[in-house]
Amino acid sequence: MNESPFLKLGLIEPLQKRLKEKKYNYPTPIQEKTISKLLEGNDLLGIAQTGSGKTAAFSLPILQHLSSKLSNNKLTKKIINEKLKEEKSKPIPHALVIAPTRELALQIGESFESYGRYLPLSHTVIYGGIRQHYQVAALTRGVDIIVATPGRLLDLIQQGYVNLKKISHLVLDEGDLMLDMGFIKDIEKILAKLPYKKQTMLFSATMPKEVLKLAKNVLNNPVRVDVTPQKIILEKIKQYVYLIDSGNKMNLLFDLLKNKKMRHTIIFRKTKRGANHLGRKLVISGFRAETIHGDKTQVARQKALRQFQKGRARILVATDVAARGIDFTEVSHVINYELPNIPENYIHRIGRTARAGSEGVAYSFCDVSEKSF
Numbered sequence: 001m002n003e004s005p006f007l008k009l010g011l012i013e014p015l016q017k018r019l020k021e022k023k024y025n026y027p028t029p030i031q032e033k034t035i036s037k038l039l040e041g042n043d044l045l046g047i048a049q050t051g052s053g054k055t056a057a058f059s060l061p062i063l064q065h066l067s068s069k070l071s072n073n074k075l076t077k078k079i080i081n082e083k084l085k086e087e088k089s090k091p092i093p094h095a096l097v098i099a100p101t102r103e104l105a106l107q108i109g110e111s112f113e114s115y116g117r118y119l120p121l122s123h124t125v126i127y128g129g130i131r132q133h134y135q136v137a138a139l140t141r142g143v144d145i146i147v148a149t150p151g152r153l154l155d156l157i158q159q160g161y162v163n164l165k166k167i168s169h170l171v172l173d174e175g176d177l178m179l180d181m182g183f184i185k186d187i188e189k190i191l192a193k194l195p196y197k198k199q200t201m202l203f204s205a206t207m208p209k210e211v212l213k214l215a216k217n218v219l220n221n222p223v224r225v226d227v228t229p230q231k232i233i234l235e236k237i238k239q240y241v242y243l244i245d246s247g248n249k250m251n252l253l254f255d256l257l258k259n260k261k262m263r264h265t266i267i268f269r270k271t272k273r274g275a276n277h278l279g280r281k282l283v284i285s286g287f288r289a290e291t292i293h294g295d296k297t298q299v300a301r302q303k304a305l306r307q308f309q310k311g312r313a314r315i316l317v318a319t320d321v322a323a324r325g326i327d328f329t330e331v332s333h334v335i336n337y338e339l340p341n342i343p344e345n346y347i348h349r350i351g352r353t354a355r356a357g358s359e360g361v362a363y364s365f366c367d368v369s370e371k372s373f
């Protein structure tokens with residue numbers, strides 16, 4: 001008989017069924033290396049970036065653990081236990097996933113929704129930039145899984161809206177970015193509110209000292225898994241650099257955009273101002289372009305991403321933070337209007353193309369001041 005590779009990893013039928021529907025035929029390397037270890041209850045230090053399949057690697061075991069916990073509770077409930085009865089009518093959060101950006105948190109929320117379709121588990125996504133009303137309402141109704149960005153989560157914890165007493169699973173996603181964005185204090189405050197005994201998973205694309213320090217503090221004898229998809233992906237990306245005066249970059253860009261093969265292009269800019277300026281210029285010139293950066297409202301960012309994802313916009317102008325975690329398989333070209341001064345950012349940027357086995361092209365515009373980058 002043809003045995004599903006996901007069965008071999010120990011996943012239950014409702015999850016396997018869903019993966020089959022999603023046409024996930026084989027686990028990705030991170031899934032292969034982590035799922036059974038996580039099902040056994042180990043802590044995990046995962047060196048992996050968006051695109052590796054890490055979201056499924058942590059969310060599938062969490063869904064499985066919580067669903068078996070829930071059915072055990074149901075059995076006990078039959079016997080008599082008022083407290084558990086209460087728990088059934090109003091779920092209490094058992095898993096908490098913390099991610100640095102709203103986009104990433106929303107994507108993780110969608111993953112839980114999708115993978116957990118055949119399990120009776122609920123989740124909500126908590127993030128800043130919008131009014132808290134709906135988030136508070138969801139928390140008050142009760143959820144099994146919370147996906148959150150650190151700032152708003154801490155805010156709602158401090159207002160007394162989040163019950164963390166039963167958290168048995170904690171995920172810190174994109175650890176390096178979380179620290180880069182200055183969330184360490186918020187995270188420490190959140191960690192201090194969580195039960196001591198829990199399964200903790202920390203993911204990070206890179207492993208600078210600060211992340212290792214965090215790992216040491218939060219993980220208990222973790223399994224360490226290192227997948228470096230960058231190498232594989234990079235081979236599929238044709239990379240070009242234009243040495244050019246900064247004053248000529250706009251002309252070069254417009255020339256390049258004449259190429260019809262540039263169907264779905266992300267243009268990276270260093271600053272929010274630069275992104276706005278370029279976005280406007282493109283629209284005025286008749287291009288279907290959208291712009292995202294950290295100062296845009298959540299609604300505007302989601303709308304822009306949707307327009308781009310659905311092909312209604314051909315160009316997305318973005319800053320680094322706003323673009324991290326964007327995962328569309330259709331991005332054909334990435335343009336670095338300015339060269340990033342951090343090598344990892346370059347990798348993350350060009351890694352937005354050549355997803356899911358397709359090929360991609362990356363152009364970088366480099367003026368004299370950027371040569372050393």
Ligand code: AMP
Nearest residue numbers: 024026027028050051052053054055056
């Ligand atoms: P992630 O790194 O979690 O953001 O996942 C990257 C992309 O890979 C997402 O679009 C997933 O839907 C997809 N994906 C995850 N696991 C698999 C798999 N085993 N087979 C095919 N696609 C997958």
